[in-house]
Amino acid sequence: MPCDADLSWVGPDVTSGKGAGDENFPVGTLLISRRNRGHVMAYYHFARCIDDIADDPTLPPDQKAARLSAMNAILRGADAPIGRHDAATAETLHRHFKKLDLPYEVASDLIKAFQQDVTKSRYANWAELVDYCSFSANPVGRFLLLLHGESADILPLSDALCTALQVINHLQDVSTDLKRLDRCYLPQDFLKQEGAEVGDVALSHSKPGLRRVFDRMLDEVDSLNDQAATLPPLIRNRRMRIYTAIIVALSRHLARRLRREDPVAGRVKLSLWDVVRSLGTASRCLI
Structure with missing residues (x-):
């Protein structure tokens, strides 16, 4: 999905301080094998970040939409801007997905939902x-x-x-x-x-x-x-x-x-x- 480079990274990183321990249900649990735990945490940090983008009350809707589109592009292999934690979560998950035989849609579909939150x-x-x-x-x-x-x-x-x-x-x-x-x-x-x-x-x-x-x-x-x-x-x-x-x-x-x-x-x-x-x-x- 194309993104508006003029809006994607305008403004600060709005990733919240929430972590896995703040969620309703266990995320980084020991029940996840050590072999898969890194994949799960990379997925969680990406999901937490794009959720924060959609829910941030200070970002204008056009900036939210552009940033989410940019996150989707990075997830699928586009270059990420240097020095931004939010973009880095998509870049990291892309590296994990390259090692896994999984459809990207199990991550990118989340972006569809949060894009919908911006407009609906x-x-x-x-x-x-x-x-x-x-x-x-x-x-x-x-x-x-x-x-x-x-x-x-x-x-x-x-x-x-x-x-x-x-x-x-x-x-x-x-x-x-x-x-x-x-x-x-x-x-x-x-x-x-x-x-x-x-x-x-x-x-x-x-x-x-x-x-x-x-x-x-x-x-x-x-x-x-x-x-x-x-x-x-x-x-x-x-x-x-x-x-x-x-x-x-x-x-x-x-x-x-x-x-x-x-x-x-x-x-x-x-x-x-x-x-x-x-x-x-x-x-x-x-x-």
Whole structure:
């Protein structure tokens, strides 16, 4: 994709200070083999960087779009500007991909999603949101499974898990996304049908109509998690099988918390007990 050289690197590097330890789910886990850990971390740093570009409130939209296009070009082998950490993440991932027999799309599709974030801030219905997740989240699971030599046949189950995780994250950040970026991932038809409005997420607590929208979305998440629960036994790599089982369990626990708690009143997070129980659930994969 061509990029506007006059805009691509205008302004500062906006990569946040967030690291793998700040994410909802384990990234640089020891369950990833040492042989693959470097590939995973290179992928994570690239994904974190392009997400930060799309979400930065200080960059104008045209600069975001140009910089994301430039990152895509570097990922596929274009020269990177010297001295920029953001561009270096794409250059580093390109070197990793040259060693791997993996499709570049499992990384570049993320850029499509973040390019969409620059221009699209509302979603008409659930289908539109799922389509967004197919670019913003599903490539991550596909990357991990293909990296570990898993069959392409199981990728749709991975897509279900990644879409569930993405929707959960949208619900966790529902107020922040609107206040900070004027972005709302709640299906507009759900809001209309339940007598709610986008502005309701900026209040101190959820109104009944908005709560019903959340619950409808969580119904869909539960269905996706049910599909995802069938994934771990199909994974041949033992470490990845256990890792995936942990993520499925964490996804279920967080969905339950979002049922009980109000994401408008405060960010809903996993508890230590949720993590312990998830590890217990995943331990069955050792049998």
